[in-house]
Amino acid sequence: MRVSVPDEVLPADRLGRVHFIGIGGAGLSAIARIMLERDLAVSGSDGVDSPVLAALRDLGAEVHVGHDAAHLAHLGPGDTVVVSTAVREDNPEVVEALRRDLRLLPRSAALAAVMAGRRTLAVAGTHGKTTTTSLLTVALQAAGADPTYAVGGELAQTGTNAHEGTDDLFVAEADESDxxxxxxxxxxxxxxxVEADHLDSWGTEEAYQAAFRDFxxxxxxxxxxxxxVDDPGAAALAxxxxxxxxxxxxxxxGTAADLRADDLVLEGTTSRCRVVRRAxxxxxxxxxxxxxxxxxRHYVLDALAALAVGLRLGFDAERLLAGLAGFGGTRRRMEAKGEQAxxxxxxSYAHHPNEIRGDLQAARAVAGEGRVVVAFQPHLVSRTRLFGPAMGEELGAADEVVVLDVYLAREDADPAVTGDLVADHVxxxxxxxxxxxxxxxxxxxxxxxxxxxDLVLTLGxxxxxxxxxxxxAELAGADGGA
Incomplete structure (x- = not known):
């Protein structure tokens, strides 16, 4: 559901009690966590229970499983309802909030509310936002800072996607999708x-690129x-x-870079390079x-961007590099799930042709002499309609490919857009x-x-x-549970 951003975004401490519809999602749960760490009153609801909801309850949130107008009974004038873009307009809590004329905010305005008064470091881009935001957070922490952060995935080091820091820095993933x-x-x-994506929201590639110029x-x-600047879209934006x-x-x-990766080596589950900068x-x-x-390679470029921010802010290069070296990854970004038989x-979270290409290159390096077996789940009907054939082409870098049905998320099914649109082009x-x-x-x-x-990689x-x-579990059963 699209909710308008108000002309004035109030700071978080002026929003009263805040209720999140869709609180279990990566974006809303991060904002809720920060508010809870500031001792603000938070409640919320989601369609299914999850470890995220359990963690928010432990922090003091009143969280419901399922949606019901009664969940807003404790709200009054001056309180706020935050709505996920994945929530539909006929959601009973949305209907109740509109009926009672409660303050209604989209995720973006709620995040802006917790950013108020901080120096925000915003990480944008078609791909790599979550990883780069995570790398920047960990690098700054290693360099002695304690930033507040809100990330679209869980950091391995902390097990969470957000934290209220003691510094004035706020590291935030800046989503362009909506x-x-x-x-x-x-x-x-x-x-x-900057590459074409989310055209269900933007309509055309030109409009999508114009949004980054507006940014x-x-x-x-x-x-x-x-x-x-290795990316043409980002180079043009520069x-x-x-x-x-x-x-x-x-x-x-490339030579156009002010901070450059040289002698890049990808070896197994690691990567390394020399970093030089133009004096x-x-x-x-x-x-x-x-x-x-x-x-x-794409993660090296993400790390280079994070390093550039830390250096420009005046932090020590050696400590920043040490933080990056210790980065344990982000959930769902080439995340090792285990080994059996x-x-x-x-x-991994790849859902766009270029993301698929990058993760398959990484998987090939990890697999070594083994084969790469991929299971890919197309995400969104609109994206599959536009990029399905290109997704299939990129999946051809694997040795075996299993294509699942399209994950609908916030859209309705289209019988003309199925996993076959991807599979037929592998x-x-x-x-x-x-x-x-x-x-x-x-x-x-x-x-x-x-x-x-062999290496099995699940993508989507x-x-x-x-x-x-x-x-x-299947492999363990076939191996006699060994």
């Missing part, structure tokens, strides 16, 4: 890349922008930012060695491309396809994340 990033007023911004207008003129008089720090592997006189000077305990199982022999329905139905198939030394933004443990 225009949320245009509500924030960051002191600094990162743009990882530049949101950045404090005295602040700075970090752009990963030029636009310079033309507006904004300070730009360009990062990447004022144009010469390059060494910064140090960047090491990551996660695989993939000699088969390693990973899970450039592998027919016997190596398979179809399955839900994750549970795919688990036995994956267990049969994978052998010792929906409930495909439940598949990894099911595959491990």
């Amino acid at each position: 225009g949320a990033f245009l509500v924030y007023r960051p002191a600094a911004a990162v743009v990882t890349n 530049l207008d949101c950045v404090d003129p005295a602040g700075f922008v970090v752009c990963v 030029e636009d930012a310079r033309a507006r008089g904004l300070e730009v720090v360009a990062v990447g592997e 004022p006189d144009g010469r390059e000077e060494p910064v140090g060695e960047l090491r990551l305990a996660i695989p993939g 000699g088969v390693r199982v990973y899970d 450039p592998l022999p027919a016997g190596r491309v398979h179809r399955a329905g839900a994750p549970a139905a795919a688990a036995p198939l994956l267990a049969r396809l994978a052998g010792p030394g 933004a929906g409930d495909v994340t439940t598949l990894g443990p099911l595959v491990l």
